[in-house]
Amino acid sequence: MEAYLSEWLSLLVRWFHVIAGVAWIGASFYFVWLDNHLREPPEWKKQEGIKGDLWAIHGGGIYEIAKYKLSPKEMPNELHWFKWEAYSTLLSGLALLFVVYYMGSPGYLIDPSKADISIGTAIAIGLGTIAVVLAIYEALIRSPLADNGKAFGLTLFAILVLADWGLFQVFTGRGAYIHVGAVIGTIMVANVFLGIVPSQRALVNAIEKGGDPGARVARLAMLAKLRSTHNNYLTLPILLIMISNHYPLLYGHSYGWAVLASIGFIAAFARHYFNLRHRDINQPWILVVAALLTATLIWAIAPAPVTSVAADGQVVSDETASAIISTHCVACHSNAPSHPAFQSPPAGIMFDELSLLASHADKVRQVAVDSHYMPLGNVTGMTDEERQQLGQWLITNQPE
Template identity: 55%
Template sequence: MEAYLVDWLNLFFRWFHVIAGVAWIGASFYFVWLDLNLKTPPQWKKDKGIKGDLWAIHGGGIYEVAKYELEPQSMPEKLHWFKWEAYTTWLTGFALLCIMYYWGADQYLIDPTKMLLTQFEAIAISLGFLVGGFVFYELLVKSPLQYSPKLFGAILFAGLVFSAYALGEIFSDRAAYLHVGALIGTIMAGNVFFGIMPAQRELVRAIEAGEKPDARPAQFAKLRSTHNNYFTLPLIFIMISNHYPMTYGHEHAWLILALISFNAAFVRHYFNLKHQGQNKPWILVAGLVFLFGIIGYMLPKPVDMTDELIADNQVLEISKQRCASCHAAKPTQVGFAAAPGGIMLETLDELLVNKPRILQAVQSNYMPLANMTNMTEDERTKMIRWASE
């Protein structure tokens, strides 16, 4: 019953998380596009305090959009705020973290071959990384480095790469990737809560009080919004990476994450420049070449097949010890109500039918999950050789 309940909680919060994330990222992309596409308005609009405008067509109608330098001539009766998309995405994401990796720490978070941890210790380390990483970003963004974008970006990127490496030495491979994503998501939501929203509230307060608004908080909020824009594509990659163990299961998974994230942010830069009228297709070409380089680097190493052939009964015995506790008609592993993916590995016939899946899962270190059954490297090599025959 507990496993069934966990599955439903997982489904509900994952669905909610994706919906909220789509709303947040969609709004973020739209407003960045909007801001970068604003054109110099006619004089009569400038006289009203309008900084830029644009015309667009969508849904059978033509829209006229204008952005004020700071304050409009009068405060509108209804002002739409964009914040709950970000808050809901973070809250549902943290709920998923608790359900999958805290509640199920023994299955998904802790890898005993890397570090022997209790559930409490693993959760404490997880929360420590999230809080520590967020504090690191806040100190960085509030320092004079905010005025040196390239140096700021290099230091921040180095910090995230270090986090990926350190987490990969502590937690299971998939959990390490997920935690880097959770850290980025926390920074992004923190930008909204601690930076963007206070600046917007101060702007509204000044206008309502009849004061001249201070431009500095708004400029700082714009900086944070820009950071979130570059975080978006790496974060989306991490969100879907759990379906592709060839990434987080690589022997240098932290480097793969760093390379793909850098490339994603680099490609995002192309679109930001394009929105400003600077078309630089060489960025896309370079990004594609870089991606092919990553793909080549990630190619699985060939298995040495010169040794003696692995007998079927040897693999069946390994499967019974390391795989069948989950991949069975009635799993005995705590937290599993049914065989993952409907794949059962209790008999030789089942192993033979699933040979390609076994090869991919074992070769990428995807299975066993977090190596909860303590599969040895010798056993893994034997299964790879057998599945490759």
């Protein structure tokens, strides 16, 4: 019953996290698009203090949208703030981190072959990394480096790659990926909480007092815009991380940290094309380069094809394959898992019969032979020889 309730808890928290993330990212994409599509208004609007306007049609109606240079002549009775989408995403994401990785199966996070640590130590490393990187980011964005966009971007990328590499040396690939995502997500929410919202409050307070917002508010607004831009470029990489747990070909690779760094760069680079396009600057070569880099990455991490039946010329028997599966797989992947962390077989994959193993040959080869991701944390001590034997059996028994 405990495993059953744990799965429901994981499902509900994950569902809420996705809903909150969709709301936040959707709003973020919309406002970036909106800001980049504002056009110079007619003179009468300029006299009203309007900096740019936009006309749009949606939902059967026509909208007129205006952005003030500083403030309207009179503040509205109701002003909508966009912040809880971000806060809800962070809180639900941290809850999911605890439910799945800190309180769930240790194999999701700890790999004894990398670092034989306790769950308490792993939690301290994970949360400590999030806190340290956030502190470094906040120090940098409040420094003169923030005035140099390219230098800041390269510095931030280098810091994230270093954290990515370090976490990969300690955690499982999946655990490392999700913690890099937690680092990025925390930075993005901190940008809202520590920069964007305070800037908005300072502007509103200055307007309500009836004075000129002044240089301080203008500086806060500039930093808020910079933080918003950073969030925009981090959005696609974090979306990839949110779905990466389904793809061990990424985090299960021996250089999984470099794979994540490469995809993060490519995604942010591709996002740059759309940001320019919104400003009527068309640079299609950016997408071409991003596509070529993606193709190169796919080629570079592809597993070497296995063509030989066996190293010694002998075929691996069904009995040997069954023994390997019984020892290392069926505790989780069976109709009634005996592993305490699972109420049902992960991904619905069962190996109660040997024929079922052959039907999932490509997946098994990917996660247990090529990447060594399974068994989780290798808690059963599966040897390289057993992985080779399993791979050889899969080659000779793949379905027609």
